[in-house]
Amino acid sequence: MQGCVFTLGLGEPNLAGKPVLEYDRVVRPHELHALKAKIAPEPKTGYRNKENEALFTIHQILESWLCAASQLLTRLNNRIEARNWEAAASDCWILERVWKLLADVEDLHLLMDPDDFLRLKSQLAIRAAPGSDASSCFRSRALLHVANATRDLKKRVPCVLGVEVDPNGGPRVQEAAMRLFHSRRRGEGEEAGKVELLQAFQAVEAAVRRFFFAYRQLVAAVMGTAESSTNRALFSPAEEMDPLAQMFLEPPYFPSLDAAKTFLADYWVRRMAGDGDSASSRRS
Template sequence: MKRSPYDHCIENHENATLFTTHQILESWIQTAKQVLKRIASRIDAEIFETAASDCYLMERIWKLLAEIEDLHLLMDPDDFLHLKSQLLIKPVNETEAFCFRSKGLVEITKMSKELKHKVPFILGVEVDPKGGPRIQEAAMRLYSEKQESNKVFLVQALQAIEGALKRFFYGYKQVLVVVMGSLEAKGNRVVAGSGSGSVDSLSQVFLEPTYFPSLDAAKTYLGEIWNHELGGSGLARWKK
């Protein structure tokens, strides 16, 4: 671990803790980049079972990043806020949260979201240019026929990454509230005092719709079939 470049000019014992925490965080972010690249390449090579294992590894990394952020809770509040002022720690702009200062975090968030574009290839279909339910129907066949378990595990793992990503940003917002106060957690001081319709940058991440709407719709429809049809007869009719 490197020492903070500000050790010689800032007398605050939380400086070393903060700098070390951020080094650990950025190290795992760099690891996450490589895992995400490996997931994409293995999907392209149709190595679906191994890609699924990598997806669950990526899910665990998102959870680990959240645990690293939790280390901020161990800092003395007064010393940390003093250090924040000494280091002039500010968001990129008034509408963004502090975590978006990390270009690496922004990048792995984008890479995680972009895995949604791999779903049609995994299911062996093309996106319907007219917006039809082609992908949803392919997902329903995949789930119901149970012939390609490696693909089932993979699409489940992709959704697991989404869940872990959104939990990270939700948890990060709670950490900000505890460490800096609820006003800072809003990311925008104007938003903090505005109407309920305004959403801060962190909330936008964990409240946005699912990245995999076709998989979501397929599960919803299959659930309705099992709930309302007798003995699976409705499912049999759908297969025909």
């Protein structure tokens, strides 16, 4: 709360003399809860499934954060085009946190009663499209949009490095990344924020893969292994796999950055080995 222009008056010391925001006058929790519709009983049995409200709330939270992620990606791309690298890096790290938050929200399914949830799942027919092995998460258009937009960040790497992709497949982008990572003036002048942005790109990729891997494990834990396509990747060709399985077989989103770090690591190994040999020869 230190960065806020007001205080909620919840006991923290108000040394700066900030105005107190009376939250109950702005948002009244009891009135919000009163707006919630009561759980409707099933037509035939009259059973009231308590997990109906929980499932609805979880998906509302997910869709809200996906909407925020979509807007964040738009701002991130605009800042990259404006060459505001430091602000873009900040947005990218926020995006990484959003993907982690989405995984945490999905984990709330583990708190639901298994019998009530599976009963509700059967009633709602929660499954992929008929004739498709796609996982349930791909029913969300918002999730697909955010995942694809996140993957498209790889197209921004040449812009950040200030080079164009070699049409002949040469290592132009990789060499530019190596020069940036190894430059003595990295982080200064026009290069300020570039390294942080490239690091954030790869952190977001890791968060996306972690989300979908965790989702697969979640499906197995909540719905049973029959609903999970965990073992299909071992026996099916790539073109017959569901999109979730294909995602784990995709190459890195940022192969040029990956290759640049690989060669840079090899450079330092050879450099340290050479320095060690020189020191031992001088001692002898």
